[in-house]
């Protein structure tokens with residue numbers, strides 16, 4: 001019997017058993033122990049006696065970063081020449097530096113689109129919650145402050161959508177889903193800032209503005225840009241200073257788009273009235289001060305944490321691996337590699 005292609009599965013999944021079971025009919029799926037460290041991993045992928053040195057497709061979850069570290073240049077260079085593709089379980093692939101993989105002609109895939117609805121739902125929940133001070137009420141309720149603290153447990157009055165300008169930083173797939181979800185709540189004024197203005201059919205009635213104007217006009221800043229070297233700390237002490245007093249910030253993208261210390265300082269001073277955060281700069285570590293602030297409505301990165309979405313994400317990752325085996329190509333290659341010719345020359349592994 002001919003040898004099956006080897007797929008390395010990094011990280012656990014929750015709902016993919018059936019899909020993985022199917023893949024095992026055409027692939028030899030291997031894993032690494034939970035205790036693996038980056039040093040061990042880098043050593044073992046280079047060891048010809050180890051099966052890891054023959055791997056052809058790698059799938060990974062964000063949590064598997066604790067075993068391998070980031071997929072950076074060092075790791076890309078350590079991988080055996082047999083590796084054809086890395087398939088990431090998530091839309092955001094900031095744990096992968098694409099450039100060194102591109103240089104080695106290793107395809108990188110993410111999970112776009114599928115995550116948009118669940119992430120937008122989370123965003124809208126946090127946005128409304130932060131605007132209305134629901135986080136404060138919720139904490140005070142749990143602390144047993146009702147009725148002693150007065151109506152609404154003494155929570156400050158929140159604000160309604162009418163007349164508020166929502167600034168969408170990053171009008172892409174998720175940004176558009178957020179925009180469409182916000183309209184029925186009564187929000188009417190939408191502006192956005194991207195590096196370039198979109199064609200009008202992709203703007204959904206949202207007004208394009210430069211970054212300075214964006215900062216000046218937004219009552220609510222909705223953060224939806226991917227994390228990369230252009231967007232790291234895009235929101236910092238200087239840009240926060242240019243925002244309206246009492247601005248509300250919502251982030252379901254990546255924590256490090258915001259300088260967390262600067263945001264914490266601005267929340268303390270009241271410059272930022274409240275924040276809805278699903279992501280944090282150093283997650284899962286969060287500063288005690290930020291956590292203690294009742295004007296922060298926080299979630300532990302739950303944007304795509306729903307049965308249906310997670311299942312679809314995990315199944316797409318398996319589909320990506322299967323497609324590499326059967327055709328040589330991943331299905332959802334990351335935008336940086338979409339105009340490259342070499343992935344089209346990749347041959348099936350069976």
Ligand SMILES: O=CC(=O)O
Nearest residue numbers: 090091092115304
């Ligand atoms: O954070 C979630 C994702 O990147 O899909």
